[in-house]
Amino acid sequence: MTVPTIPASPQARFEAIFDPAVRADPYPAFRAAGHAAPFALPEFNMVVFGSYADCDQILRHPDGAVDRRKSTLVRNAIAGGADPADFDTHSFLILDPPDHTRLRKLAQKAFSPRRIRQLQPEITTVVDELLGRVADTGDVIENLAYPLPVIVICRLLGVPVEDEPRFGHASKLIAQGLDDFLPAVGDLDAGRQERLDAATWMYDYLRELIRERRSAPRDDLMSALVAAEEAGEHLTEDEIVATCELLFVAGHETTVNLIGNATLAMLTHPGQWNAAAENPDRMPAVVEETLRWDPPVQLSDRIAERDMIIGDTVVPAGDSAVMLLGAAHRDHAEYDRPDDFDPDRPAFRHLAFGHGAHFCLGAPLARLEAVTALTALTSRFPHAQLAGDPTYRPNVSLRGMSHLPVTLTGKPTAP
Ligand code: HEM
Incomplete structure (x- = not known):
């Protein structure tokens, strides 16, 4: 294997990691550029970290904020004439306490492990229906990994799934917008207006549904949030819309990649698919290993509220500490043989769902959906084989495929 050389300047290291040419396998670039000591990009007010210990420390750090309005970049933009209202947000993913704590608590009730376990029968039924479509087309992403979480989050929130052609497109653009905080990378400015328009469209779409729930409540999360507002909880309509949008987009853009990445990992590691098909109890370990390995x-990033010391590195107040989670998961200091995909490795920790106050609210749901879908897929098609190269989406923060062609009637793969 060729070992990539470490690019000399921090800017070149950053660009090497996000080069579209390495989208299918960014890990050698991470090894070369990201595992080494942290590096600063002062012109972009960023310090980049790629070791497990540093990323873990950043996620727990009391001075690590998420509200963009605390960043030097945004403050400079406002000082330079940008409208402060452009940076207002009601999404608790990018809010700090006390707003984060208040809004997260309201949404949390619907995502408790107990509530999520109750969804098992419904998820199994949806998976069974979708497997028929996968068998017809052979595309695991389009016909299983994408529609499953979308159908489930639509039912939970109360969004009509028939509107998918409209909201699916908007959701993709909003997910790409997560990369907009990486000003140092290529042509991320391209399409920015389209992404902003998509966010506005989604906001109006959800606001309209929420208004309908006011006059005709149903048994869904949107109605529950409206009821909380009407019962005097401190919650505005903007906050209800933003919370629904956060859950809706998270439900769309993440679990699809977990199911896709696990499918590909099993198909490209001889014996793994067959082992899972023969023993469904392996699937939780396959899912955890996929969360680590890919x-x-x-x-993710945190904004330093005051000078923040991570390891031996100072992140100046107002700068962003960028965490390369994919690199941290291949860190030799944390894992034995980190580049091997090995669902049988002894118990380990990972940062795939974050850590601390912003730990993923949807983790129990994502795990349940992935285990259910992958168990059914492997046991129904025990002799599946890869039928061509997967196609990756251009996104950097959320990594995943748009197409994964699979032959579902092939002979068993060689062990
Ligand atoms: C495999 C699938 C998923 C992965 C890998 C994932 C990953 C993450 C990560 C890394 C964070 C923390 C971000 C940070 O600290 O900056 C996060 C937060 C969050 N996730 Fe997920 N997620 C997944 C699925 C879901 C699903 C299905 C939902 C809900 C429908 C969801 C809802 C959320 C919410 C609401 C937050 C914000 C929590 C907060 O700020 O307090 N996620 N997720």
Whole structure:
């Protein structure tokens, strides 16, 4: 295997990691550029970290904020004439306490492990229906990995799934917008207006549904949030819309990649698919190993509220500490043989769902959907084989495929 050389300048290291040419396999570039010591990009007010210990420390750090309005970049933009209202947000993913705590608590009730376990029969039924479509077309992403989480989040929230052609497109654009905080990368400016328009469209679409729930409540999360507002909880309509949008887009854009990445990992590691088909009890371990080895969320960041010391590195107040989670999961200091996909490795920790106050609210749902879908897929098609190269989406923060062609009637793969 060729070992990529470490690019000399921090800017070149950053670009090497996000080069579209390595989208299918960014891990050698991470090894070369991201595992080494943290590196600063002062012109973009960023410090980039790729070791497990550093990323873990950043996620737990009391001075690590998520509200963009605390960043030097945004403050400079406002000082330079940008409208402060453009940076207002009601999404608790990017809010700090006390707003984060208040809004997260309201949504949390619907995502408790107990409530999620109750969805098992419904998820199994949806998976069974979808498997028929996978058998017809052979595309695991389009016919299983994508529609499953979409159908489930639509039912939970109360969004009509028939509107998917409209909201699916908007959701994709909004997910791409997560990369907009990476100003150092290529032509991310391209399509920015389209992404902003998609977010506005989604907001109006959900606001309209929420208004309908006011006059005719149903048994769904949107109605529950409206009821909380009417019962005097401190919650505005903007906050209800933003919470629904966050859950809706998270439900669309993440679990699809977990199911897709696990399918590909099993098909490209001889024996893994057959082992899973023969023993469904392996699937939770396959899912956890996929979350480590090829995590759907590759990047996150925190804004230093005051000078923040991570390991030996200072992140200046107002700068962003960017975490390369995909690199942290291949860190030799944390894992034995980190580049091997090995569902049988002894118990380990990972950061695929984050850590601390913003730990993924949807983790129990994502795990349940992935285990159910992959168990059914492997046991129904025990002799599946890869039928061509997968196609990756251009996204950097959320890594995943748009197409994964699979032959579902092939002979068993060689062990
Ligand atoms: C495999 C699938 C998923 C992965 C890998 C994933 C990953 C993550 C990560 C890394 C974070 C933390 C971000 C940070 O700290 O900056 C997060 C937060 C979050 N996730 Fe997920 N997620 C997944 C599925 C879901 C699903 C299905 C939902 C809900 C429908 C969801 C809802 C959320 C919410 C609401 C937050 C924000 C929590 C907060 O700020 O307090 N996620 N997720």
